[in-house]
Amino acid sequence: MRFGFRCTNCAKAPSDVRRWRCECGAAFALEDSLPFSREAIDTDISGLWRYRAMLPVTEIISLGEGQTPLVEVELYGQKVACKLEYLAPTGSFKDRGTSLLVSALVEMGIKRVVEDSSGNAGASLAAYCARAGIEAQIYVPAHTSPQKLAQIEAYGAKLILIAGPRERAAQATQEAAKRDYYASHYWNPLPLEGIKTEAYEICEALGWQAPEKVIVPVGQGTHLLGLHRGFRDLLEAKLIEKVPRLYGVQARGCAPLYEAFHRRPPMQPRPTVAEGISIREPIRGREVLEAIRATEGAILAVTDEETLQARDIIARRGLYVEPTSAVAVATLKQLSPHLEGITVISLTGSGLKSPKE
Secondary structure, eight states, X not given: OOOOEEETTTOOOOSSTTOSSOTTSOOEEESOOOOOOGXXXXXXXXXXGGGGGGSSOSSOOOSSXXXXXXXXXXXXTEEEEEEEGGGSTTSBTHHHHHHHHHHHHHHHTOOEEEEEOSSHHHHHHHHHHXXXXXXXXXXXXXXXXXXXXXXXXXXXXXXXXXXXXXXXXXXXXXXXXXXXXXXXXXXXXXXXXXXHHHHHHHHHHTTSOOOSEEEEEXXXXXXXXXXXXXXXXXXXXXXXXXXXXXXXXEEXXXXXXXXXXXXXXXXXXXXXXXXXXXXXXXXXXXHHHHHHHHTTOEEEEEOHHHHHHHHHHHHTTTOOBOHHHHHHHHTHHHHGGGOOSOEEEEEOBBGGGSOOO
């Protein structure tokens, strides 16, 4: 193994990397990140593992994730570049992080895992565990879309439905984690290492230059954090001149990061069509806000009506995404007067996971 963890709060290193959080209650960060080297890219293979020299694992569990298209689209009178992450093997960007995480599980000799998810992360973990021969038990809110539930079960994972808000599924999983390894996509820092390769791909596709802005949906915020790490790697390697402004988008019905960024009083969360980002208390919320402010970006929020309109508009451009992904498209109406240079929108999840009724 080429990785170690350190607490984001007390800076202590765990005695065992199989611990899912620090004794102080905070999440871990990766202790060291391997430097980016353009010369080290393996051009003989495709997918995110062409960057394997910059990744902290030696085992590879892959389903061909990475190297998703970057497509120019005109939306709301503006030309933007859409990163089609929904074309990943299980239909969401989560596959980047899961490939790294499950590769690490194999290195550690883990044979059985538990995870909580609103759908996409659970489906991704179920698929990659099936690939690796690891038994997976996935806890999800009972209101999760039927398509996502069917996908999780199709991979052979044990599916456990939990009534109530998303947080109850997390509580049930943490209880189960007293017996089995908690393969969390947000507590564990390893998925960020997989997600950062999206930033590498964006800049490589643009001729080793960074876009001006990058827009992503945020719930736990791991997608944005992974991108920030990847762009920072390229800046340190002197391949780009600056890190893009990062914009995170939340649903108005559940927007704790938006409220914290704008210093507004917290609102009582409401159900939202963007189920994948309906997170009341993001574990890495402080890290997300620091990344946003460091890049001079912002956290924005959109209504469900705006989200569904945006889903339909981008579908008319040939790109079919779920509502969680469409929030990033909807926010273009707020940003359009200020779009200069190249703007990239990451389209995170397939519309087939939550089809239009």
